[in-house]
Amino acid sequence: MKKLFCLSLLSMMLAISPSALSADKDDMEKLQKDINDLQKELKKVQGARSNVQQELQKNETQMSELQKKVEKIQQEINAQNKQIENLNKERGDLEKARAKQQAQAAEQIRAAYQLGQQPQFKVFLNQESPERISRMMKYHSYFMAAHAEKVKKYLDTIAQLNELEPQIAQKTAELNIIKEEMGKQQASLQEAQAQRKQTLAKINTTISNKDKALQDMLEDRRQLQALLQKVARASTSLAAAPSYVPLPNAGEKFSSRRGRLPWPTQGRITHGFGSSQVEGQLQWNGVMIGANAGQQVQAVHYGRVVFADYFRGQGLLVIIDHGEGYLSLYAHNQNLFKKAGDAVKAGEAIASVGNTGGQNEAGLYFEIRYQGKAINPADWLARA
Structure with a gap:
């Protein structure tokens, strides 16, 4: 990756709150060890099968930067x-x-x-x-x-x-x-x-059979799950620090907003939560929203950005910590408007819709996680 997400994650966690520096030394050392272990593990996987994926990341990152220049x-x-x-x-x-x-x-x-x-x-x-x-x-x-x-x-x-x-x-x-x-x-x-x-043509050649596609998707999902678990654990550890400054309170808590959250972008759901993926061998952990490239992606609730970078399989990815163990995830973006550590308000633009991560069509992949477990966004988003 352009930036090893693990190192970015460490700096990001420190940026969550200035009080994170005062967290217990043992907790911080444990967090450092977990991140280092994950970094080593990902290096092994990337070393084995990441040449074309790295090429894709380079292409898509370059496109994102050029798109920003064009828009400016x-x-x-x-x-x-x-x-x-x-x-x-x-x-x-x-x-x-x-x-x-x-x-x-x-x-x-x-x-x-x-x-x-x-x-x-x-x-x-x-x-x-x-x-x-x-x-x-x-x-x-x-x-x-x-x-x-x-x-x-x-x-x-x-x-x-x-x-x-x-x-x-x-x-x-x-x-x-x-x-x-x-x-x-x-x-x-x-x-x-x-x-x-x-x-993309090279990638499609290497995964021409369903077994290979399933294997790659499982690996991408495993890496994402590892990232989300580290984010959740780190958020919990840092929130327990004596001088931790809580998330900016801009209204109701996330847990009280069930069925009333705004949609992250305008569009229609092309893949619903729990629907079949790779001929029933996997299920979607979130929803895929078909949308026009370049249209805004908004935070569904106030919180703090804990990840904003390129991530394999997800493209340009944003993860927001809403407190109470809730995270929201926004993937395949064209451009990112926020960086790790930024506080965001409900409805604030955080990215623009794209097709990064190797997608053929523009759209937004959206997940909600509670204590690291994927939950159905349809239960939380307001009815259209």
């Missing part, structure tokens, strides 16, 4: 497009203002022409009474001031337009550079997808 670049493109859209709107508003100001200026020029464009002394000489002279002088003064103000606004509008044009050109040039980078990343992603396809 797409966000930058959207932001640049929005800025250009706002600048173009501003330019449009200024163009309308300029056209209106031009019309007003033309009207004032016509009015001035009709008035004879007379200077103030000429207006004065043409009047017969002092009152009329005073009134006409004020009219003339108002007219000239209004004309000057409109001319100033017109010139200001032109100046603003002249400033906008290079801004729009600059943003457009920046957008083209970002789009070029997007093209490169998408090409890399397509190449990684092609490599993954070839790797």
Whole structure:
């Protein structure tokens, strides 16, 4: 694996709470020994049959990183497009203002022409009474001031337009550079997808018979079970430490939420809990939810992430500790949004749907465990 999950698990357990450092020395030494033993055992298994699987992990991890880059670049493109859209709107508003100001200026020029464009002394000489002279002088003064103000606004509008044009050109040039980078990343992603396809073909060749498929699936399940047991034991040991800080309380406890938990993602169940797997030789320990690649995966309850990494057979995997001995598991993700030690709220996005772990179709594999034992998620999730 890219990271030996055992070492990641140890650091993860220490990250569950700062108070974990104050746990009894004997408990921590025992936990260290258990993790080391599991690490040695997994190395033996991986050394015997992990070449193609490691290749798959490398492909899928690379794809996940490239997908993150593509999504980030797409966000930058959207932001640049929005800025250009706002600048173009501003330019449009200024163009309308300029056209209106031009019309007003033309009207004032016509009015001035009709008035004879007379200077103030000429207006004065043409009047017969002092009152009329005073009134006409004020009219003339108002007219000239209004004309000057409109001319100033017109010139200001032109100046603003002249400033906008290079801004729009600059943003457009920046957008083209970002789009070029997007093209490169998408090409890399397509190449990684092609490599993954070839790797999956190799895997399918090696497990062309059902006995081999069953053997591999049993081994993957055994490794996952070992991981979950270590997580459960470690959570229990650390929770018993004198200065342990409990999970962030954001509402009801998990045990009281039976039948009312939100779904981890939108979709339909393609494989139910306890249904047949490998022609009845195995049963599903959770549910497989068919969903669109990239859509969000949410935590079903508040808790703390205790595992967030690639795991053989499960792909990019997230495990959340909800306290009271309850764990939830989310597998085959495309990307992970959380890391080990992070506290999460109910409904918070923790990953995106994918097909890692060698899956042909996108979907989310979801389990609930109580004291290490798989229980039916359908009993806990709210009815659709």
